[in-house]
Amino acid sequence: MSCNYADGLSPYHDKGKLGLEEKFDRKEDVSAKILTLASWISESKHVVVHTGAGISTSAGIPDFRGPKGVWTLEAKGEKPNINVSFNDAVPTKTHMALVALVKAGKVHYVVSQNIDGLHLRSGLPRTNLAELHGNMFIDQCSKCESQFIRKSATTSVGQKCLGTNCPSIRLNGRPCRGKLHDTILDWEHNLPEKDLALSDFHSCVADLSICLGTTLQIVPSGTLPLHTKKHGKSGRIVICNLQPTKHDKKADLIIRTYVDDIMEGVCKQLNIPLLDYSSSLDPTKRNGEPELWTIQPSEVKHMRKIYETVCCKGGKRGKQEKKKPPGQTAKEHYRISTLRKSEEIYPIDIKTDNVSNESEEKLKVESAISQASCRKNDSSSRELVPNEDINGVTQKRIKLELKDEPNN
Helix, strand or coil, X not given: CHHHHXXXXXXXXXXXXXXXXXXXXXXXHHHHHHHHHHHHHHHCCCEEEEXXXXXXXXXXXXXXXXXXXXXXXXXXXXXXXXXXXXXCCCCCHHHHHHHHHHHCCCCCEEEECCCCCHHHHHCCCHHHEEECCCCCCEEEECCCCCEEECCCXXXXXXXXXXXEECCCECCCCCECCCEEEECCCCCCCECCHXXXXXXXXXXXXXXXXXXXXXXXXXXXXXXXXXXXXXXXXXXXXXXXXXXXXXXXXXXXXXXXXXXXXXXXXXXXXXXXXXXXXXXXXXXXXXXXXXXXXXXXXXXXXXXXHHHHHHHCCCCCCCHHHHCCCCCCCHHHHHHHHHHHHHHCCCXXXXXXXXXXXXXXXXXXXXHHHHHHHHCCCCCCCCCCCCCCHHHHHCCCECEECCCCCCCC
């Protein structure tokens, strides 16, 4: 249960702004905004969705900072009244709508802060999902770092050893000697490297970032949507949340109603049938050996090339990034500069109604992604960034940003 998950975390004093008032748009305004969002999704080349605990409340899993959230009630010495176990919860309309939009090619990547495993159980492919804070239904080997799908939610929190041998077989035919651990992060743990790298690259390439059910208070998860404003004037941010978020002023569109209603309306406008959850397609319900749930290094490498082509002038880093202090290796400099980049809050680009400029920007992104895709399997293509940088670049810690900002 989500309360048990919260109880298993280490004590942490500042959990952000809690219990802010929820607000609802008028029904006619919601309809107009859903129409706008559907239109933006149709015309965008690369759409990234950022999900938080608010998309799982209709499944009976409490959020954390809402009026009846886990942290909000904890501050009052109370517990949520509704608290479904992770094993009994099923994916919501929002989860299933995202699967349908991904299959239709309308949404390209989902970045999730949720640990409930509902994205996994909805059938969303691993290649379209980053799980920044872990997953109750995933174990990871301490040695080979392979991830495996569990049949039931783990009772462990904080990346603890489960005492189970890794089922992987090495290239020499011998079994891996690692032990499985849960993947649930505690407050000060490093975020998973490949998940964070892909989240960063996709967010930078995106021309539309949609935030669903999150107050965007956790760093770096909450700042990732802002990357879409960095590398192109046509980038848009949409926030769908009942409570105000710390980045509302940076949003191009804010919709205040239940996310299930929003996503159902979007699918209807796009003529995409909303899928139903099926236990037969739920990987946690399948019999047999544990299935892999591992991001392949080739995925990070491929997305890195697209990012550099779209956002870094054909893969060439700027002059400021090339300069490094005396005595600092190139690898150290690249890691430090990338960590700083992912914490920045980028300024808003002033938008115009010039359709030709937006079309030109979209064509550039289409061309860049197409070129990078053609080079995916080309062994003769030059590696733009050394492979050994992949692990070093993405080290991050979960932390609440303490700087006070206006709520609206």
